[in-house]
Amino acid sequence: MSAEGAKRPSRDADSSTFKREGERAEGAKRPSREADSSTVRRDGLTTGSGLPLLPTMGVGSYASPAWLVAAREKIRDQSFGPQDVDETLEDATRIAVADQIEAGLDVLSDGEMRRQRFVYEMFDRLGGLQRVPPLRRVGVPGYDMAPHFVTTGSVEAPGGLGIVSELELLRRLAPGHALKVALPGPLTFGQAIEPAAGYPAGAAGAAALLDDLVGLVRAELLALAAAGADYLQLDEPGLTMSVSGMSLGEAASAITRALDGVPGRIAVHVCFGNNAGRPNAERSLARLLPAMQQIRCGQLVLEFANRQMAELGLLRELSRSHEIAAGVVDVKSFYQETSEDVAERIRQVLEVVPPERLTVTADCGFSALPRWLARAKMRALVDGARLVRRELGQA
Numbered sequence: 147m148s149a150e151g152a153k154r155p156s157r158d159a160d161s162s163t164f165k166r167e168g169e170r171a172e173g174a175k176r177p178s179r180e181a182d183s184s185t186v187r188r189d190g191l192t193t194g195s196g197l198p199l200l201p202t203m204g205v206g207s208y209a210s211p212a213w214l215v216a217a218r219e220k221i222r223d224q225s226f227g228p229q230d231v232d233e234t235l236e237d238a239t240r241i242a243v244a245d246q247i248e249a250g251l252d253v254l255s256d257g258e259m260r261r262q263r264f265v266y267e268m269f270d271r272l273g274g275l276q277r278v279p280p281l282r283r284v285g286v287p288g289y290d291m292a293p294h295f296v297t298t299g300s301v302e303a304p305g306g307l308g309i310v311s312e313l314e315l316l317r318r319l320a321p322g323h324a325l326k327v328a329l330p331g332p333l334t335f336g337q338a339i340e341p342a343a344g345y346p347a348g349a350a351g352a353a354a355l356l357d358d359l360v361g362l363v364r365a366e367l368l369a370l371a372a373a374g375a376d377y378l379q380l381d382e383p384g385l386t387m388s389v390s391g392m393s394l395g396e397a398a399s400a401i402t403r404a405l406d407g408v409p410g411r412i413a414v415h416v417c418f419g420n421n422a423g424r425p426n427a428e429r430s431l432a433r434l435l436p437a438m439q440q441i442r443c444g445q446l447v448l449e450f451a452n453r454q455m456a457e458l459g460l461l462r463e464l465s466r467s468h469e470i471a472a473g474v475v476d477v478k479s480f481y482q483e484t485s486e487d488v489a490e491r492i493r494q495v496l497e498v499v500p501p502e503r504l505t506v507t508a509d510c511g512f513s514a515l516p517r518w519l520a521r522a523k524m525r526a527l528v529d530g531a532r533l534v535r536r537e538l539g540q541a
């Protein structure tokens with residue numbers, strides 16, 4: 147079914163449009179009359195949703211407080227017991243949530259404080275992998291230092307990816323707030339894994355491995371939805387980087403298959419990489435446009451600020467099939483945006499995206515920034531959005 151993604155009628159794209167309609171689990175129960183009417187969906191995006199026009203949110207990860215960096219050393223050298231670790235990471239999540247609330251973000255995440263560096267921590271939960279030491283281990287941090295694996299058998303996640311417990315903690319720490327849970331997609335997992343034992347040789351092995359990764363990501367998404375998550379985001383910087391022997395259309399199809407049957411608001415974050423604040427791909431959205439149009443999800447979360455708002459014109463087309471969350475804060479720069487900087491970027495996006503189909507966000511997660519700067523950038527994001535809301539007559 148997913149292979150047909152590219153051929154779907156545009157009506158389907160409208161019906162997958164996500165809806166800002168308040169509390170969790172409502173999406174799956176909405177009347178079919180609404181699901182069939184894109185007019186109602188678009189007009190109703192901001193009414194009764196609890197979210198303002200131009201909602202603000204982070205992409206997912208958050209900056210580490212200084213004490214957490216110190217504590218991680220203790221965790222790594224096993225000076226901390228399991229209870230110490232749990233307490234430390236819960237406190238870090240508490241800080242991440244508190245900083246987002248203080249800044250005034252409309253949609254909160256847990257900051258992924260329990261995942262040290264985005265996807266890497268999650269590999270510990272996968273079976274059938276053996277870690278390959280990186281060729282370079284000292285010097286400036288970079289993609290060539292990232293963990294890499296070969297398979298020792300079929301890749302599986304018998305205990306899941308652990309994100310349901312992250313959702314439960316986030317709910318406890320942020321009652322009454324709109325919440326989003328992000329997790330890496332199958333392409334991004336797959337980039338770090340070389341199929342060997344357990345898989346056929348060549349392209350067939352790569353395809354079989356990707357199928358397994360699609361399955362375990364989808365299982366986690368379904369578990370999150372069953373636990374009440376109503377706003378889920380797949381992070382797929384993997385789409386922007388070359389996957390050996392796979393076309394962009396096939397890559398988009400893998401993302402869609404991972405999302406198949408998952409209820410609620412579904413976003414996909416496509417970025418060019420942000421390891422230690424650096425990209426890892428040719429920073430052109432144009433080459434990705436056909437693939438992004440194929441992905442069956444409600445919202446695409448894309449980076450623009452660090453690219454001087456280049457290629458905004460593509461959103462004119464893309465925003466017809468998908469809602470857009472546009473990155474208007476640069477997480478790869480120490481430049482501290484003013485609220486007017488952010489407002490001006492939002493105005494540029496609004497030249498091509500209708501306001502009711504636009505969420506404003508940072509280019510990527512805040513994890514590669516010092517915390518003081520992440521806080522300043524979140525405040526600028528919130529204040530910039532407020533400025534533009536007032537201009538649109540929405541106080």
Ligand SMILES: [Zn+2]
Pocket residue numbers: 205383415416417418419420509510511
């Ligand atoms: Zn990103």
